[in-house]
Amino acid sequence: MSLQLTDIVKSFKEDLVLDGVSLDVATGETLVLFGPSGAGKTVLLRLIAGVIEPDEGSIRINGADMDGVEPEDRGIGMAFQNFALFPHMDARENIASPLIARRESKTGIKRRVEDVARLLKIDHVLHHKPKELSNGQKQRTALGRALAGEPSILLLDDPLRNVDAKLRFEMRLELPRLLKDQQATVIYVTQDYKEAMALGDRIAVMSGHGIAQIGTPEDIYLSPANTEIARLFGDPVINLLEVTPERGEAGVQVKLSGTAVPINPGYTGSIGHSCILGIRPEGIHFADAGTPGAFPVTIEAETPLNEKTVTLAATENKREILISRPSGTSAPDSGQAHIVIDSGAVILFDRATGNRIALPATDAAKGGAA
Amino acid sequence: MEHTSTLEKVLRGTAITLVILFFMFPIFWIFLMSFQTNETILRVPPSIVFDPTLSNYTALITGKLDTAAGTLEISFMKNLWNSLFLSAASVAVGLVLGVPAAYAFARLKFRGSEDIAFTLLSFRFAPPLLVLLPLTIYFQQIGLADTYLGLIWVYQLIVLPLILWIVRGYFEDIPADVEYAYRIAGHSWGATFRKIALPLAGPGIAAAGLLAFIFAWNNFVFALVLASADKQPVTVGALAFVTASGIQYGQVAAGIVLSILPTFALALYAQRYLVEGLSLGAVKG
Numbered sequence: 318m319s320l321q322l323t324d325i326v327k328s329f330k331e332d333l334v335l336d337g338v339s340l341d342v343a344t345g346e347t348l349v350l351f352g353p354s355g356a357g358k359t360v361l362l363r364l365i366a367g368v369i370e371p372d373e374g375s376i377r378i379n380g381a382d383m384d385g386v387e388p389e390d391r392g393i394g395m396a397f398q399n400f401a402l403f404p405h406m407d408a409r410e411n412i413a414s415p416l417i418a419r420r421e422s423k424t425g426i427k428r429r430v431e432d433v434a435r436l437l438k439i440d441h442v443l444h445h446k447p448k449e450l451s452n453g454q455k456q457r458t459a460l461g462r463a464l465a466g467e468p469s470i471l472l473l474d475d476p477l478r479n480v481d482a483k484l485r486f487e488m489r490l491e492l493p494r495l496l497k498d499q500q501a502t503v504i505y506v507t508q509d510y511k512e513a514m515a516l517g518d519r520i521a522v523m524s525g526h527g528i529a530q531i532g533t534p535e536d537i538y539l540s541p542a543n544t545e546i547a548r549l550f551g552d553p554v555i556n557l558l559e560v561t562p563e564r565g566e567a568g569v570q571v572k573l574s575g576t577a578v579p580i581n582p583g584y585t586g587s588i589g590h591s592c593i594l595g596i597r598p599e600g601i602h603f604a605d606a607g608t609p610g611a612f613p614v615t616i617e618a619e620t621p622l623n624e625k626t627v628t629l630a631a632t633e634n635k636r637e638i639l640i641s642r643p644s645g646t647s648a649p650d651s652g653q654a655h656i657v658i659d660s661g662a663v664i665l666f667d668r669a670t671g672n673r674i675a676l677p678a679t680d681a682a683k684g685g686a687a
Numbered sequence: 688m689e690h691t692s693t694l695e696k697v698l699r700g701t702a703i704t705l706v707i708l709f710f711m712f713p714i715f716w717i718f719l720m721s722f723q724t725n726e727t728i729l730r731v732p733p734s735i736v737f738d739p740t741l742s743n744y745t746a747l748i749t750g751k752l753d754t755a756a757g758t759l760e761i762s763f764m765k766n767l768w769n770s771l772f773l774s775a776a777s778v779a780v781g782l783v784l785g786v787p788a789a790y791a792f793a794r795l796k797f798r799g800s801e802d803i804a805f806t807l808l809s810f811r812f813a814p815p816l817l818v819l820l821p822l823t824i825y826f827q828q829i830g831l832a833d834t835y836l837g838l839i840w841v842y843q844l845i846v847l848p849l850i851l852w853i854v855r856g857y858f859e860d861i862p863a864d865v866e867y868a869y870r871i872a873g874h875s876w877g878a879t880f881r882k883i884a885l886p887l888a889g890p891g892i893a894a895a896g897l898l899a900f901i902f903a904w905n906n907f908v909f910a911l912v913l914a915s916a917d918k919q920p921v922t923v924g925a926l927a928f929v930t931a932s933g934i935q936y937g938q939v940a941a942g943i944v945l946s947i948l949p950t951f952a953l954a955l956y957a958q959r960y961l962v963e964g965l966s967l968g969a970v971k972g
Contacts, residue, residue, distance in 0.1 A: 363867075366867070366871050367871075368867040368870065368871070387870070387875075387876075388867070388870040388871045389870050389871070389872075389873045389874055389875055391871075393871055394871070394872075395867075395868065395871045397864050397867075397868060399862070399864060401862060401864035401865045401867070401868040402865075402868075403865060403868070403869065403883060404865070404887065405886050405887060414869065414872040414873075414874070415872040415873050418872055418873030418874045418878075419873060462868070462872065466872065466873065
């Protein structure tokens with residue numbers, strides 16, 4: 318079912334949490350709400366679930382206004398970050414609770430609970446109370462409870478937050494298939510950008526009482542709306558350097574360590590004013606000294622991060638730059654090196670507001686993101 | 688490390704023994720007294736060697752008190768029954784009224800909720816004697832004086848604030864998300880109260896009920912003023928042992944032993960709920 322939020326305002330006493338949030342989620346879509354804690358993600362979920370009421374604005378499910386509609390009548394499934402399992406009921410009763418509410422037949426309930434449990438690999442612990450379950454099993458039970466009633470809208474509040482890293486990785490692989498099988502409209506809250514990129518058809522980045530940017534994972538990664546979002550997505554974090562765009566022989570360029578680096582030909586922003594240049598660490602490559610656009614840096618440290626190796630280098634005027642390359646590829650060990658910047662992967666931001674001012678969406682940049 | 692040295696064990700054992708001795712000795716002494724006649728009780732120096740007699744208990748149970756001045760009629764068993772009935776009925780009424788109210792105070796933040804809750808608690812601060820005189824007059828006017836109904840009503844001053852405030856705390860300890868989860872699963876507000884809030888606060892409700900029962904059982908002043916002989920609980924009835932020919936220590940002791948028994952049995956039975964209640968933190972799963 319589709320979901321529309323229009324101009325939602327919500328505050329708790331004096332604390333404004335959401336200020337004019339509008340959101341349109343299509344049937345069957347998985348929308349990830351991403352943002353730092355305190356950005357209002359959980360509040361938004363609770364508003365959709367109906368356990369709290371918005372101060373202003375409307376929530377519509379399939380076009381029907383939800384004002385005054387009780388949580389039990391909204392056809393929603395929800396998994397909580399802290400699981401919120403019923404401690405006095407075993408896993409089976411927990412998962413069965415949406416089915417019991419609908420007064421389904423005993424055999425129907427039993428079959429559905431066991432199907433869900435098998436899907437989530439918890440069929441062997443169905444007789445356990447929540448306190449006898451491991452965190453991973455609790456999380457699966459909570460997920461099972463949300464899925465069991467085959468809700469048309471599924472709200473998942475950071476379900477992988479409280480499980481260990483190995484399980485989180487496994488679930489991140491399993492969840493997309495699971496969610497697609499449900500054919501439900503999914504709102505997924507997370508603080509982990511990798512989870513957001515892996516699961517979302519679209520991502521809504523929340524900050525400052527509202528949605529700062531909404532788009533596909535690729536849009537957000539390649540064209541972040543501002544420096545804050547650019548920093549939130551990507552590990553190692555994006556390089557942000559202060560530069561001044563100027564006109565050169567080959568179009569607009571910026572000077573880094575005295576070397577002209579051409580930037581996106583589509584640039585239409587101001588010339589001669591200071592800007593922030595954003596460049597992802599994978600958009601920087603080591604090069605020979607003679608390569609056009611190459612400029613010298615001093616290598617300071619190097620960290621292997623599984624599949625990639627990150628180098629910390631400094632330009633001549635002591636500005637630090639992170640460079641990422643696939644592990645196993647060769648690079649200068651230490652001391653002086655030259656680097657070139659992939660001009661297609663450059664993002665420019667306004668210095669005062671931090672907002673993006675140029676579109677770098679070229680093929681070169683897409684190669685960098687993958 | 689969970690290792691305790693022998694010295695620590697000995698010290699701990701000694702400390703516990705001392706505490707138990709300190710608290711249990713009066714009860715133990717009364718228990719011995721209940722099997723003695725007035726003469727052996729008043730011996731100087733006292734001794735724990737004596738010929739046990741059941742005369743005190745038979746006197747209480749048959750209702751005939753033999754004193755130097757002759758045979759007195761006492762209605763101890765009736766009083767015991769009154770105590771049991773008044774306390775149980777008061778706690779029952781208190782739970783029926785107090786538990787839903789406690790839930791409302793815990794979950795719904797309505798205008799003046801704190802003030803109302805505090806006013807109810809303040810009933811516990813007021814000296815009972817202060818309200819007794821007007822209460823007696825009103826009760827006589829509306830025909831509630833010397834009725835079980837009137838007494839149970841007045842006992843709400845004791846049990847209701849207690850139940851309300853203890854149970855409210857237990858309801859507040861239940862994570863709101865657990866209740867939300869049940870509602871989102873498709874259950875009504877009422878079903879959530881019955882199937883989630885009540886069972887999870889169960890140990891707390893049992894503990895509050897037990898405490899309220901003990902407080903109601905021990906009440907003296909309300910019953911003394913508002914009840915006549917046939918409605919009196921044991922606390923008031925025990926005055927009958929102060930006779931013209933002296934205080935009947937043996938019967939007093941036997942009366943105490945008998946009147947402790949119901950609360951003692953209840954406490955023993957409910958102990959596991961009390962312990963469970965104290966470890967309610969386990970709810971956060």
